[in-house]
Amino acid sequence: MARIVHITVLQLLLISSLLSSFSMILVCAEDYEFVKSVNPKFLGLKKEKLTHIRLYWHDVVDGSNPSAVTIVQPPSNSSKTRFGLIRMFDNALTQGPDPSSKLLGRAQGFYGFASQEDITLLLSQNFAFVHGKYNGSTITLMGINSIFNKVRELSVIGGSGLFRFARGYALVTTQSFNASKSEDAIVEYNIYVLHY
Known part of the structure; x- marks a missing residue:
């Protein structure tokens, strides 16, 4: 035969309070597992260093094998600044300004014409x-x-491999730009990057 259990208001409040405290303990335990401090040595990080990298970025828009292609054309009524045009690129990064100099890497990304004024x-x-x-x-x-x-x-906003936790800046200077015909450009990058 089933027994009827009578619970007073005080007992109900006590049980509710205990359950609430228990759930807070569980949430705190979960947060600890989700976010916690880590000693940099645990990741093999030693002393942070500053590295200067100088290289040349080759943006080839014209010709039979362009490294930059337009993926979004601006509307026909766009401004003289080409506002809205977007290009995706896979540009050579070389040791010197000559396109045939030693290949150091590839610049992969996109640029968009983002101003209506200039x-x-x-x-x-x-x-x-x-x-x-x-x-x-x-x-x-x-x-x-x-x-x-x-x-x-x-801005240098990140990196991978030997540039994990990278931050810094790049000074960018155009070496050549064919504004009237091809829009091809060679740009010097001086990058100052803090990393481990």
């Missing part, structure tokens, strides 16, 4: 290195590139 690009790219001790490592750069300014600055 020719300014929103640039997002990974520098994927294929030579030397940084082979297989990447640096990620992003920022606004007002291409007619003598020197522009982009």
Whole structure:
């Protein structure tokens, strides 16, 4: 025969309070597993260093084998700044400004004409290195590139391989630009990157 259990309001409040405390303990335990501090040595990180990298970025828009292709055309009523045009690129990164100089890596990303007032690009790219001790490592750069300014600055926002936890900046200077015909460009990058 079933017994009827009578619970007072005080007992109900006590049980409710205990269950609530227990669930908070479980949530706190879950948060600890989700986010916790880690000693950098656990990841093999030693002393942070500053590295300077100088290389040349080759944007080839014209010809039979372009490295930059338009993926979005601006509307027909667009401004003189080409606002809205977007290009995807896989550009050579070389040791010198000559396109035949030693290949150090590839710049892979996109740029979009992002201003209605002047020719300014929103640039997002990974520098994927294929030579030397940084082979297989990447640096990620992003920022606004007002291409007619003598020197522009982009942010280093991350990296992989030997550039894990990378941060820094790049000074960007156009070496050559064929504005009237091909729009091909050679750009010097001086990158200052903090990494482990």
